[in-house]
Amino acid sequence: MKIAVLSGKGGTGKTFVSVNLACAAESAAQSNLNSVYVDCDVEEPNGNLFLKPTNIKKSGVNVTVPVVDNTKCTGCRKCSDFCKYNALAYVKDRLLIFNEVCHSCGGCIIFCPQKALKERQREIGVIEEGISGKTTVFSGNLNTGEVSGVPIIKELLPKLPDNGSVIIDCPPGSACTVMESIRQVDYCLLVAEPTLFGVHNLSMVYELFKLLKKPFGVVLNKCLADEENPSEQFCKENRITIIEKIPYDKEIGRLNSQGLVAVRENGTYKELFERILDKLVKESLQ
Amino acid sequence: MKQLLILSGKGGTGKTTVASAFIKLSNCKSFADCDVDAPNLHLVMSENMEPVINDFYGFQKAFIDNSKCINCGLCEENCHFGAIRNFEVSVYECEGCGVCCEICPQNAVSMTEYASGSLKLYKSQNKVFSTAKLKMGSGASGKLVTAVKKQLLKEAHNSELVIIDGSPGIGCPVIASISGANLVLIVTEPTVSGIHDMKRIIKTAKQFGTACIVCINKFDVEMDNTKKIEAYCNEIQIPVVGRIPFDNTVIKAVNNFKSIDEYQDSKAAKAIKTIWNTIYENYLLSK
Ligand code: SF4
Ligand code: SF4
Ligand code: SF4
Ligand code: SF4
Numbered sequence: 001m002k003i004a005v006l007s008g009k010g011g012t013g014k015t016f017v018s019v020n021l022a023c024a025a026e027s028a029a030q031s032n033l034n035s036v037y038v039d040c041d042v043e044e045p046n047g048n049l050f051l052k053p054t055n056i057k058k059s060g061v062n063v064t065v066p067v068v069d070n071t072k073c074t075g076c077r078k079c080s081d082f083c084k085y086n087a088l089a090y091v092k093d094r095l096l097i098f099n100e101v102c103h104s105c106g107g108c109i110i111f112c113p114q115k116a117l118k119e120r121q122r123e124i125g126v127i128e129e130g131i132s133g134k135t136t137v138f139s140g141n142l143n144t145g146e147v148s149g150v151p152i153i154k155e156l157l158p159k160l161p162d163n164g165s166v167i168i169d170c171p172p173g174s175a176c177t178v179m180e181s182i183r184q185v186d187y188c189l190l191v192a193e194p195t196l197f198g199v200h201n202l203s204m205v206y207e208l209f210k211l212l213k214k215p216f217g218v219v220l221n222k223c224l225a226d227e228e229n230p231s232e233q234f235c236k237e238n239r240i241t242i243i244e245k246i247p248y249d250k251e252i253g254r255l256n257s258q259g260l261v262a263v264r265e266n267g268t269y270k271e272l273f274e275r276i277l278d279k280l281v282k283e284s285l286q
Numbered sequence: 287m288k289q290l291l292i293l294s295g296k297g298g299t300g301k302t303t304v305a306s307a308f309i310k311l312s313n314c315k316s317f318a319d320c321d322v323d324a325p326n327l328h329l330v331m332s333e334n335m336e337p338v339i340n341d342f343y344g345f346q347k348a349f350i351d352n353s354k355c356i357n358c359g360l361c362e363e364n365c366h367f368g369a370i371r372n373f374e375v376s377v378y379e380c381e382g383c384g385v386c387c388e389i390c391p392q393n394a395v396s397m398t399e400y401a402s403g404s405l406k407l408y409k410s411q412n413k414v415f416s417t418a419k420l421k422m423g424s425g426a427s428g429k430l431v432t433a434v435k436k437q438l439l440k441e442a443h444n445s446e447l448v449i450i451d452g453s454p455g456i457g458c459p460v461i462a463s464i465s466g467a468n469l470v471l472i473v474t475e476p477t478v479s480g481i482h483d484m485k486r487i488i489k490t491a492k493q494f495g496t497a498c499i500v501c502i503n504k505f506d507v508e509m510d511n512t513k514k515i516e517a518y519c520n521e522i523q524i525p526v527v528g529r530i531p532f533d534n535t536v537i538k539a540v541n542n543f544k545s546i547d548e549y550q551d552s553k554a555a556k557a558i559k560t561i562w563n564t565i566y567e568n569y570l571l572s573k
Contacts, residue, residue, distance in 0.1 A: 044454075044483050044486065046478075046479035046482060046483070049482055082384065084382055085383075103381055104366055105383030105384075106364070106366050106385065107385040110389070144486055144489045144490045144493060145461070145490060145493045146457070147428065147457055147461060148457060149457060172323070172324070172454055176378075177457075179378050195537060196329065196540060196543065197302075197326050197540055200324075200326060204324060228541075230541070253507060256477060257477040257507055257511060258478070258508070259477075
């Protein structure tokens with residue numbers, strides 16, 4: 001089962017929920033099943049700070065960009081006219097290539113009448129695979145200064161096993177990287193905060209789900225016992241399944257800021273997340 | 287004109303709280319929210335004004351006319367983004383590169399305008415506030431950020447100070463928001479992830495040669511980490527301009543759609559005021 005964990009915005013506890021779900025899965029899992037955690041938040045991958053995987057294997061992620069053979073180029077500018085992202089410019093008898101904005105569409109290479117452009121590989125980030133307890137940990141890491149993490153996610157996703165429980169920690173927001181991350185999942189779990197900002201962000205992701213028609217539910221994080229909870233209200237009004245309410249708790253804050261996993265430190269949290277996982281399995285089978 | 291950009295690496299660190307308080311404290315006349323994925327600043331700053339809303343056209347998207355298509359499969363074969371399946375284009379995956387359009391022997395593909403979001407401009411006699419909302423999953427967030435700033439700067443020509451609430455992350459929207467900024471304030475938290483994200487955003491800002499300063503939100507939650515942040519910044523010579531204590535009033539303010547500045551006696555508001563004064567005197571007053 002593949003579960004994507006999302007939030008309209010950062011800071012709602014998305015990484016907290018995904019890391020703990022993965023660790024809950026490892027004790028719940030029968031010996032022949034996998035527990036896998038995948039960090040698709042490639043701009044700010046934080047899962048490793050908690051899971052601290054070892055035996056790390058790294059592999060670079062490349063994109064293809066054009067390289068010009070100046071002896072063949074006649075300066076016809078067909079390539080730069082074609083490029084929709086202004087990654088090419090022909091200035092002073094020379095073709096300039098701005099790699100950072102190239103989307104690797106390959107068009108300039110196909111359409112150059114002189115065959116003056118060739119493909120070149122350029123590294124934009126790395127994928128790390130390691131192990132933490134019984135959980136396999138994948139994490140994508142976009143180099144700073146790079147524009148898009150999508151190629152990293154595209155390379156990460158096929159590496160995931162089909163059996164066992166796979167928890168995907170998605171990027172915040174609703175950008176192209178999120179769309180990429182949730183394409184193949186069985187269930188989407190939204191993490192929402194009990195504030196009006198929280199509702200605002202929740203309602204935006206909710207719009208996305210209405211469009212995508214994926215099964216989804218909400219976990220309400222940082223709930224205070226006797227405070228109003230506008231996010232809960234929103235879920236009830238819109239008949240959104242509330243999977244669980246996670247209480248606000250100083251202890252979680254402490255474990256989090258020290259980079260510890262609540263499920264591994266505290267029996268109550270272990271039970272809580274095993275319960276969430278159970279519910280997710282049932283929900284996704286419906 | 288000075289452009290102050292507020293960034294955090296990740297959302298939820300109090301960036302919008304700090305930005306809205308700064309806007310009030312400085313009596314800033316021109317400000318923007320560049321978090322086009324999940325904009326929040328208008329919830330506290332729009333003051334019941336109605337915005338002017340315009341569709342934003344980012345990239346075009348391909349469209350296949352099935353009556354002309356002969357199912358040769360050339361387009362699908364050459365689309366590097368896997369956006370064409372069974373002679374149909376998925377708008378979520380199409381990046382508008384135009385390869386399919388150029389390669390189709392039947393001229394069956396056309397590139398069509400696609401509204402990938404909406405630009406909003408709030409304007410009163412003495413204030414301009416520019417923001418936007420990206421349509422779900424449509425990409426082009428960097429372009430929309432650029433449009434938000436352009437819309438602001440067009441109206442803000444007389445302002446001495448422009449405050450911009452940036453977007454989370456380090457990718458295209460952030461890079462688009464950094465360009466043109468004079469000063470980047472990074473709001474960080476004393477958590478392991480907060481430190482990690484701060485380092486990455488400092489690196490990004492440095493690549494663009496923009497001056498950076500740091501403030502630590504909820505500093506008293508984990509003093510050891512706060513000290514680590516200060517030591518790190520000290521080492522790489524990035525000034526730490528202040529600390530904001532953990533304060534429940536912040537949540538209260540957010541839930542009432544108010545800026546923390548309206549709770550002047552709160553610990554957080556006092557700290558933010560001190561930080562604002564430091565930034566103003568040391569970095570923004572023209573020397
Ligand atoms: S299309 Fe080919 S020949 Fe023409 S300018 Fe580009 S690289 Fe040179
Ligand atoms: S590969 Fe595509 S995006 Fe890159 S330079 Fe060529 S035409 Fe432009
Ligand atoms: S425009 Fe480019 S990305 Fe879109 S479908 Fe055509 S080839 Fe694919
Ligand atoms: S290239 Fe043109 S004719 Fe061929 S499958 Fe694509 S749309 Fe149809």
